[in-house]
Amino acid sequence: MSSIDLRGQIRVLDGNRAGAYGVLLCKPDVIASYPITPQTPLLETLYKFEAEGLFDPEMVEPEGENSAMGTLIGACAAGGRTFTATSSQGLSFMNDAYLLAAGNRFPIVMAIGMREQVSPHGVISGQQDAVLVKDHGWIQIYTESCQEILDSIIMAYRLAEDEDVLLPVNVCYEGFYLSHHSQRVEIPRQEEVDAFLAPLKGMNRLKWTLEEPMVFSSYTVPPELYTEYRYKMCMAHQRAKAKFDEIDREFAAKFGRSYGGQIEEYRTEDAEIIIVTMGCSTGTAKVVVDRKRDEGVKVGLVKIRMFRPSPKERLIKVLNGKKAIGVIDRNVCYAWNCGHNYIEIKTVLSDLDRPLPVLLDFIAGLGGADITDKHVEKVVERTIDAAKGKTYEPVTWLSLE
Amino acid sequence: MKRKKHILIGAGTAALCALKQIRRLNREDEIKLVSMEDSLPYSPTALPYIISGKVGVSDTFLVSEGFFKKLKVEFLKNRKVERIYGENKEIVYDKGIREGYDSLLIATGSEPVVPDIPGLYEGEFLTIRGIKDAQALIEKVKEGNSAIILGAGLIGMHIAQCLSEKNMKVKVVESLPSILPAYFDKEASEIIRGIMEGKGIECLTGKKATRIEWKGGKVEVNLSEGGSVEGDLLVVAVGVKPRTEIVDGSGIKIENGGIAVDDRMRTSMDDVYAAGDVASAKAFFTGENGLNPILPNAAEQGRVAGSNMVGVDTVYEGWIPMNTFSYFGHTAISVGMPFSSEKDEVHVRKINGTDTYRKLIFREDRLMGVTFIDTEVNAGVFNYLIRKKVPVGEYKMSLLEFPRETSLYLMQQAEKKETISLEE
Amino acid sequence: METFFDTLKIEENICPPGCGVCREKCTQVQRSKGKNGSGIHEFHIPDLGVHMANTCNQCSEPVCLDACPSGSISKDEKDGIVRIDEKRCLGCGLCNLVCPYGGIDYRADEKKAFKCDLCDGSPECVNVCPVKGISLMKARSIVGYFHEDPLLKGSSLCVGCPAETTLRFVLRVMGKDTFLFGAPGCATNVINGQGIKCMINIPSHMSNMTTVPSTMTGVKRYYRRLGKDVKCVAFVGDGCATDVGFQPLSGAAERNENIIFMCYDNEGYMNTGIQRSSTTPYGGWTTTTPAMGRRKGKKMASKNVPLIMAAHEIPYVATAVIGYPEDFLNKLLKAMAVKDGMSYIHILSPCILGWGYSIPASLEVIKAAVETNYFPLWEYERGKYRITYEVKNPKPITEYTKLLKKFAHLEKEEIDELQEIVNRRFNRIKRLTEAF
Numbered sequence A: 001m002s003s004i005d006l007r008g009q010i011r012v013l014d015g016n017r018a019g020a021y022g023v024l025l026c027k028p029d030v031i032a033s034y035p036i037t038p039q040t041p042l043l044e045t046l047y048k049f050e051a052e053g054l055f056d057p058e059m060v061e062p063e064g065e066n067s068a069m070g071t072l073i074g075a076c077a078a079g080g081r082t083f084t085a086t087s088s089q090g091l092s093f094m095n096d097a098y099l100l101a102a103g104n105r106f107p108i109v110m111a112i113g114m115r116e117q118v119s120p121h122g123v124i125s126g127q128q129d130a131v132l133v134k135d136h137g138w139i140q141i142y143t144e145s146c147q148e149i150l151d152s153i154i155m156a157y158r159l160a161e162d163e164d165v166l167l168p169v170n171v172c173y174e175g176f177y178l179s180h181h182s183q184r185v186e187i188p189r190q191e192e193v194d195a196f197l198a199p200l201k202g203m204n205r206l207k208w209t210l211e212e213p214m215v216f217s218s219y220t221v222p223p224e225l226y227t228e229y230r231y232k233m234c235m236a237h238q239r240a241k242a243k244f245d246e247i248d249r250e251f252a253a254k255f256g257r258s259y260g261g262q263i264e265e266y267r268t269e270d271a272e273i274i275i276v277t278m279g280c281s282t283g284t285a286k287v288v289v290d291r292k293r294d295e296g297v298k299v300g301l302v303k304i305r306m307f308r309p310s311p312k313e314r315l316i317k318v319l320n321g322k323k324a325i326g327v328i329d330r331n332v333c334y335a336w337n338c339g340h341n342y343i344e345i346k347t348v349l350s351d352l353d354r355p356l357p358v359l360l361d362f363i364a365g366l367g368g369a370d371i372t373d374k375h376v377e378k379v380v381e382r383t384i385d386a387a388k389g390k391t392y393e394p395v396t397w398l399s400l401e
Numbered sequence B: 001m002k003r004k005k006h007i008l009i010g011a012g013t014a015a016l017c018a019l020k021q022i023r024r025l026n027r028e029d030e031i032k033l034v035s036m037e038d039s040l041p042y043s044p045t046a047l048p049y050i051i052s053g054k055v056g057v058s059d060t061f062l063v064s065e066g067f068f069k070k071l072k073v074e075f076l077k078n079r080k081v082e083r084i085y086g087e088n089k090e091i092v093y094d095k096g097i098r099e100g101y102d103s104l105l106i107a108t109g110s111e112p113v114v115p116d117i118p119g120l121y122e123g124e125f126l127t128i129r130g131i132k133d134a135q136a137l138i139e140k141v142k143e144g145n146s147a148i149i150l151g152a153g154l155i156g157m158h159i160a161q162c163l164s165e166k167n168m169k170v171k172v173v174e175s176l177p178s179i180l181p182a183y184f185d186k187e188a189s190e191i192i193r194g195i196m197e198g199k200g201i202e203c204l205t206g207k208k209a210t211r212i213e214w215k216g217g218k219v220e221v222n223l224s225e226g227g228s229v230e231g232d233l234l235v236v237a238v239g240v241k242p243r244t245e246i247v248d249g250s251g252i253k254i255e256n257g258g259i260a261v262d263d264r265m266r267t268s269m270d271d272v273y274a275a276g277d278v279a280s281a282k283a284f285f286t287g288e289n290g291l292n293p294i295l296p297n298a299a300e301q302g303r304v305a306g307s308n309m310v311g312v313d314t315v316y317e318g319w320i321p322m323n324t325f326s327y328f329g330h331t332a333i334s335v336g337m338p339f340s341s342e343k344d345e346v347h348v349r350k351i352n353g354t355d356t357y358r359k360l361i362f363r364e365d366r367l368m369g370v371t372f373i374d375t376e377v378n379a380g381v382f383n384y385l386i387r388k389k390v391p392v393g394e395y396k397m398s399l400l401e402f403p404r405e406t407s408l409y410l411m412q413q414a415e416k417k418e419t420i421s422l423e424e
Numbered sequence C: 001m002e003t004f005f006d007t008l009k010i011e012e013n014i015c016p017p018g019c020g021v022c023r024e025k026c027t028q029v030q031r032s033k034g035k036n037g038s039g040i041h042e043f044h045i046p047d048l049g050v051h052m053a054n055t056c057n058q059c060s061e062p063v064c065l066d067a068c069p070s071g072s073i074s075k076d077e078k079d080g081i082v083r084i085d086e087k088r089c090l091g092c093g094l095c096n097l098v099c100p101y102g103g104i105d106y107r108a109d110e111k112k113a114f115k116c117d118l119c120d121g122s123p124e125c126v127n128v129c130p131v132k133g134i135s136l137m138k139a140r141s142i143v144g145y146f147h148e149d150p151l152l153k154g155s156s157l158c159v160g161c162p163a164e165t166t167l168r169f170v171l172r173v174m175g176k177d178t179f180l181f182g183a184p185g186c187a188t189n190v191i192n193g194q195g196i197k198c199m200i201n202i203p204s205h206m207s208n209m210t211t212v213p214s215t216m217t218g219v220k221r222y223y224r225r226l227g228k229d230v231k232c233v234a235f236v237g238d239g240c241a242t243d244v245g246f247q248p249l250s251g252a253a254e255r256n257e258n259i260i261f262m263c264y265d266n267e268g269y270m271n272t273g274i275q276r277s278s279t280t281p282y283g284g285w286t287t288t289t290p291a292m293g294r295r296k297g298k299k300m301a302s303k304n305v306p307l308i309m310a311a312h313e314i315p316y317v318a319t320a321v322i323g324y325p326e327d328f329l330n331k332l333l334k335a336m337a338v339k340d341g342m343s344y345i346h347i348l349s350p351c352i353l354g355w356g357y358s359i360p361a362s363l364e365v366i367k368a369a370v371e372t373n374y375f376p377l378w379e380y381e382r383g384k385y386r387i388t389y390e391v392k393n394p395k396p397i398t399e400y401t402k403l404l405k406k407f408a409h410l411e412k413e414e415i416d417e418l419q420e421i422v423n424r425r426f427n428r429i430k431r432l433t434e435a436f
Ligand SMILES: Cc1cc2nc3c(=O)[nH]c(=O)nc-3n(C[C@H](O)[C@H](O)[C@H](O)COP(=O)(O)OP(=O)(O)OC[C@H]3O[C@@H](n4cnc5c(N)ncnc54)[C@H](O)[C@@H]3O)c2cc1C
Pocket: B009, B010, B011, B012, B013, B014, B015, B034, B035, B036, B037, B042, B043, B044, B045, B046, B047, B048, B079, B080, B081, B082, B107, B108, B109, B110, B128, B129, B154, B155, B243, B246, B275, B276, B277, B278, B293, B294, B295, B296, B298, B323, B324, C092, C094
């Protein structure tokens, strides 16, 4: 057995390698790769696996990300399971095919090793790349830890290929913080994953074959039909939400790890104020929440896992009756001078019972900057103050202070 | 789709071409070919060659037995169709047997005209239409004997030649002033006559037969303007007329002595078509219906009828007069209008010391008709130039000087344009 | 019941004055068979500069046969040759009278008709013509390779557009185990239909312009993994192949994917209304290279994409046009035979609207492009370059440009420049054929 076959073991792995084991365990048919920092080692690892005979997908090395996605579109249309990963400009260069994949409902799984988006150039961590494509039709899962990357990739295939969903899924993890930092990772055994993915085998899915010739992606679709496509895709997104919760429960039952499905609710039950996070800063924030709890502050945390589609119903439920919400955003929306999750939560607010909680946004960690416990403490304190009725800045550029 | 039943009456060129066309376009339909004769299909055009002994009867059959089998066609010999009941879509054979059809083609050809000359029926004269006629004539051929032929048309002159080649003395009586009057102008006709007479064929033109007398195995034909000719046998070849008796009482429209058809070869009766000698069809030059009992027209009309009978809409462009006549190693060809009218431009070329004669008739820059004697040409190419209305304006003289070369050149150019045109 | 057979093709007006070698040869061949005559005839009209030859077409529905009163003419079911049975021939001349193409020679003195019998399949005249003006068109060999037509009749392309014919031809050769790929452009109307209506009976896909080679890669690779050999064939325009989608094309070529990629080059973005692409020729008018005021069409020469593709050293690269179907067929067959890498075929496909010519002239334009060496027909096969259709006397480029409005504004200077480009490029290919 190859020395790199760590299936069934517990190891210290960085996020890229952990992700690679997730891919290995799902046995894709076709993998296309194009290097871009920080996800490159994930793909490199897959080549090692293939070279060592751990699995035998078709490995394609296209000349660019758009072709990588194009390749997966072809393979997926024909019925294959596929994988690629990218980051930053790679994702924006892929946009042409990225949209095509979603519009054609191809259940492709792609990891995004997240990075700031040009310009300025920066080989630095961030979320801007993935967040920018929020309305391109993909499901997006954001992760907190190396273990979660691995597990989320397995869950992503279950979600993507489910006949009620059939949508492409991104598994997003922040560059460097997760891609290159090592953590303890349990690598499942192959049989366990096989069993977990087994329900996909009998699922319905249109396949592009010679036997039943089919034209796909035709030219001028009449408006009624066009609208119907759009509507159906929207409905698939809506169905994906509960489905993801279900998959998470099933995953927990099989593997003993749960992430809460669409969102993770951390000490929220009796909380008066809620901190909203997405990605790896959650770990730091949880430490601060615990610390504040020890001080008697009724603070809880909501981690957005499923950014797309929006976990609206779950958010309404968890945020109802809270006094204040502080959102930490590692990304920006130029139009509204805030982060993207702030906009998301603001949208949800209108569905909450009155009186509405106050909502504050903290932009932090841009350009690869750390989000430290000090930052999070500031977030908690200002949110508490706002909850008490003090005047507050709705949006704070925390790292600029 | 339901299999249809097509009945084709007559086993000449017109019916056979219709049959082949039906099969080309439709593999399934039932086809039945009916002939009142008991041989395989043949063409009357071959008869003079049978008479001259050039070929035997069986060498002129147009198709073999195997042909019908291969094309899944039922060939009914020796059956005459006597009546057509268009309303019931039925035909009646001799002996009263009836049969239904979905579409019907009348291609019964033509029959010789027998003029009303006193005394004619008192003896055994001959006409030439079927194999039996040819065989009857062959029996009577005897070297050194003499033959009289009434009519100096193509059939008459051809028979004259055959008999002359058999060393009979031949006299041809023609009421019009020249021989082959339908196809050749006076000048051309004189050239041909010269050759014929050189071979001993006497051409008595401008003379009507006024009375026939049969005495002791001989026949004497009295002529207008006095005088008479005597011979051992008499062949009547004064023309043909459509064989239309079959439509008597059917209500199918007759005009010019033939069955009227439109430009799809449809008669006035639904699902009944006519083609060949029997049809009065559209003329190319005038657009008016008329008769033109020649083989190429029978073929073309048959093809058009066949297409329309299986529902492939096909228009008949109209017939163009044409003929080729070979006599004692010479050839006379006429394609298109044989005679010019006022508005035409005519060019004639003769080559001294030879029998060569060329006449080209143009109307503006179109070719309307050609006559060639002893000129090597591909005659059909002129037919092409006429039919396709190929503009020949600047090539008129070249056509006269180098008719074969120029016509081929113009045809090739036009063919290229058929598919490719650079005109805006 | 369509049947197609071989037939002789004679080049137009290239016979040397006075030449009659074909006829002499034919006469000699016929004499050895105990016959007197020739099935082919030269004709010269010096005054008109006409020096040509003519022979029978071996028509599929011969009118001569229908007109023969003695059943002497037959069309052979196997080889398609129209023959006269000499023993039965009456010498009536009717066949000569009805054949529109001058295919029958009739001699009154002999009382016989005579015609070409294609030497029963291997005509000798082809070999003796001093200017190689006679060739045997292997129609049957093309049709023999045809599979069922996967396209319905008709299409929504412009009337007379050669792209549809070309695609149909390609698909009939390719057969049913083909995945067809298109990209937004004119041909997608045929490839994918419009809306939910399509006219094709093989799997087809319209990609984005940038994702054709990659999508093909994905399909091909997935089926390869399943152990199935499927043909992945692209039929895209020059905008896709040579501009925006060029990078992925080059990538797929470098990876040597086992796909067949075809570019139908109409030298511009025609579906969007005639804008220049990188294959728009020097001087060519488009809406973005106008010919008005200070502008005189495109300033730079076209991108020589087939040559660039050959530089990728993939197994097979070729140029082709529908006007030379035998040549095209051979190239398709070679492309299909490649199992270890990529094939690229670059097809010149005139655009009636964008180039400015009248509807039925597409073939004329194609022919002129080839005959002037504007679009030489060549192939690159595993390292070897070969000109597949040698133009005997290349015509000046004006013979091509004069046909097209897109060149109407060119003056002598520009024409000379275009000629120079054509010569240079042809010589380059020529030298490559000599060097490799
Ligand atoms: C001696 C002679 C020489 C000729 N030479 C030439 C020539 O050189 N060039 C030229 O172009 N044309 C020539 N023709 C004319 C040419 O033969 C006819 O134009 C041609 O044959 C017409 O073809 P068709 O099919 O219309 O009729 P036909 O060939 O006459 O066929 C008619 C068929 O119908 C059958 N028939 C008739 N009535 C019935 C019925 N009631 N029931 C069943 N069957 C029936 C007949 O038996 C016959 O088989 C010549 C004709 C003759 C007689």
